[in-house]
Amino acid sequence: MPIITVDNLSKIYGQANASTVALTDVSLSIEKGELVSLVGPSGCGKSTLLRLIADLETPSTGAITVNAKTPHQARLARDYGFVFQAPTLYDWRTVVRNVELPLEIMGRPKHEWRERVDKMLGMVGLREFHDHYPWQLSGGMQQRASIARALSFDPTILLMDEPFGALDEFTRERMNLELLEIWDQTHKTILFVTHSIAESVFLSSRVVVMTPRPGRIASVVEVDLPYPRTFETRESSRFFELITVVRETLKEEFIRHE
Amino acid sequence: MTRSIARVEPIRPTASRTLPRWLARLLVYLVFLLAVVILWEASKAIFAIPDYKLPHLAQIGEAFFRPTPKGPTWLILLTDAAYTMLEAVTGFVVGGITGFLFAVLFVHAPVTRRGLLPFVIASQTVPIIAIAPMIVVGLGQLGAPPWVPKASIAAYLTFFPVTINVLRGLESVNRDALMLMKSYAATHPQIFFKLRLPNATPYLFTALKIAATASVIGAIIGELPVGSKHGIGVQIVIGSQYNTFNPGFLWATIVMASLMGIVFYAVVALAEKRIVKWKRET
Numbered sequence: 241m242p243i244i245t246v247d248n249l250s251k252i253y254g255q256a257n258a259s260t261v262a263l264t265d266v267s268l269s270i271e272k273g274e275l276v277s278l279v280g281p282s283g284c285g286k287s288t289l290l291r292l293i294a295d296l297e298t299p300s301t302g303a304i305t306v307n308a309k310t311p312h313q314a315r316l317a318r319d320y321g322f323v324f325q326a327p328t329l330y331d332w333r334t335v336v337r338n339v340e341l342p343l344e345i346m347g348r349p350k351h352e353w354r355e356r357v358d359k360m361l362g363m364v365g366l367r368e369f370h371d372h373y374p375w376q377l378s379g380g381m382q383q384r385a386s387i388a389r390a391l392s393f394d395p396t397i398l399l400m401d402e403p404f405g406a407l408d409e410f411t412r413e414r415m416n417l418e419l420l421e422i423w424d425q426t427h428k429t430i431l432f433v434t435h436s437i438a439e440s441v442f443l444s445s446r447v448v449v450m451t452p453r454p455g456r457i458a459s460v461v462e463v464d465l466p467y468p469r470t471f472e473t474r475e476s477s478r479f480f481e482l483i484t485v486v487r488e489t490l491k492e493e494f495i496r497h498e
Numbered sequence: 499m500t501r502s503i504a505r506v507e508p509i510r511p512t513a514s515r516t517l518p519r520w521l522a523r524l525l526v527y528l529v530f531l532l533a534v535v536i537l538w539e540a541s542k543a544i545f546a547i548p549d550y551k552l553p554h555l556a557q558i559g560e561a562f563f564r565p566t567p568k569g570p571t572w573l574i575l576l577t578d579a580a581y582t583m584l585e586a587v588t589g590f591v592v593g594g595i596t597g598f599l600f601a602v603l604f605v606h607a608p609v610t611r612r613g614l615l616p617f618v619i620a621s622q623t624v625p626i627i628a629i630a631p632m633i634v635v636g637l638g639q640l641g642a643p644p645w646v647p648k649a650s651i652a653a654y655l656t657f658f659p660v661t662i663n664v665l666r667g668l669e670s671v672n673r674d675a676l677m678l679m680k681s682y683a684a685t686h687p688q689i690f691f692k693l694r695l696p697n698a699t700p701y702l703f704t705a706l707k708i709a710a711t712a713s714v715i716g717a718i719i720g721e722l723p724v725g726s727k728h729g730i731g732v733q734i735v736i737g738s739q740y741n742t743f744n745p746g747f748l749w750a751t752i753v754m755a756s757l758m759g760i761v762f763y764a765v766v767a768l769a770e771k772r773i774v775k776w777k778r779e780t
Contacts, residue, residue: 294681296677296680296681315680315681315683316683318682318683320681321681322677322678322681324674324677324678326672326674328672328674328675328678330675330692330693330696331776331777332696332697332699332774332776333776334776341682341692342682344692345679345682345684345688345692346682373776375776
């Protein structure tokens with residue numbers, strides 16, 4: 241049974257006479273433990289789709305289920321962790337206190353905090369920097385702390401909205417490997433939004449290709465590259481073939497709209 | 499995996515390599531003080547300004563240390579300054595809390611903001627010097643102790659910067675930081691205490707630094723109307739009445755009054771450094 245289902249979803253912003261269709265007729269289902277990417281140019285509604293699943297926005301029509309609940313119930317049940325493009329760490333909290341934040345909000349017992357936070361910081365390699373303030377960390381380290389925070393309360397789903405979009409390419413590639421490692425360790429279901437075709441192919445088992453005006457799903461590409469994926473995966477011919485497949489879909493859609 | 503830490507080292511002036519930092523700082527102050535002294539005495543000499551308009555600095559110093567039957571002048575001024583300071587601090591605390599509560603109210607109930615904010619702004623356009631005697635007399639007739647009207651005026655000048663700045667601090671919360679709270683299904687009090695309030699702290703201190711000096715001024719203004727017995731404001735009135743005979747004394751009271759503002763400001767700035775220690779050093 242899928243962990244996330246999206247059925248005939250649409251999202252329209254604004255009033256009837258001056259409205260923008262952000263998403264139209266989107267249907268999707270994601271199995272437990274999958275790592276699925278949503279890729280597409282800006283304006284294709286990929287971030288909107290993610291925020292609708294997270295109940296940070298409400299759909300105009302259509303239905304979503306998350307863990308067999310409505311997104312609203314799933315949010316109240318703290319079923320997912322969300323990672324934003326900006327690390328969104330709280331400046332006045334050290335790394336430890338930032339990672340603790342969800343546990344604090346959710347009223348988890350204090351003895352649990354230290355154990356969970358220590359585990360998460362170990363996983364993202366930030367243990368030595370636990371007492372640093374966000375401004376003392378590099379961009380990559382800030383985003384690692386943000387991922388640790390999203391996983392600290394052990395949600396079943398991880399929603400990531402272009403988390404590595406602001407990082408330089410070298411850091412981004414390293415973060416991709418680290419994310420796969422985290423995925424392998426935690427078996428979370430990950431929904432990953434990106435505008436990088438290479439990143440989407442490298443990370444995921446399925447790539448959902450989206451196109452703009454109006455935002456919709458153009459195709460879903462199965463990525464048959466074997467896990468664990470390594471640095472060498474990026475040099476394999478299959479990797480490039482799949483990138484081409486995704487790119488072709490986007491090109492077709494682009495031409496159709498000319 | 500390389501782990502590097504980006505620590506920003508403050509750029510130090512070359513002087514501090516040879517001199518200890520505090521000494522370098524002290525030297526800067528002394529140089530500026532010397533410049534003021536030269537400007538002061540030079541303009542007095544060049545424009546032939548009489549003593550009752552601008553006394554010699556030595557006259558001010560002399561007036562400051564002049565012995566009186568009740569002890570040296572500086573000790574009397576210090577006693578009065580302490581009295582005024584107590585009024586100012588009381589007003590600062592009351593005004594600060596009031597201003598803060600106004601900001602919290604405005605941010606949570608927009609209708610109160612639309613209704614009350616214009617009055618809050620209008621309250622500050624009223625010339626305080628004109629209504630100070632009314633406040634002093636009015637509260638006096640109600641049987642309030644003499645320090646109450648002074649502290650009230652101090653509070654009146656204090657609450658405004660606090661309201662405006664805290665309001666901004668509470669509202670200038672990053673949108674995703676708020677979304678993060680929503681994703682945790684955080685309650686409104688949690689969002690307030692764990693996000694909005696810490697976010698507003700630097701803004702609060704900006705306001706408190708303004709309020710620190712304003713509260714001293716407010717307390718002094720409250721002491722100016724006839725009938726006050728204690729406070730540096732009373733000494734300023736005496737000083738201006740006898741200025742022609744004793745030109746140094748008025749300035750001695752002024753120096754004492756500004757020292758109060760400086761000390762109060764420094765205390766708030768120190769508290770800020772202790773509390774807002776997570777800010778990037780600039």
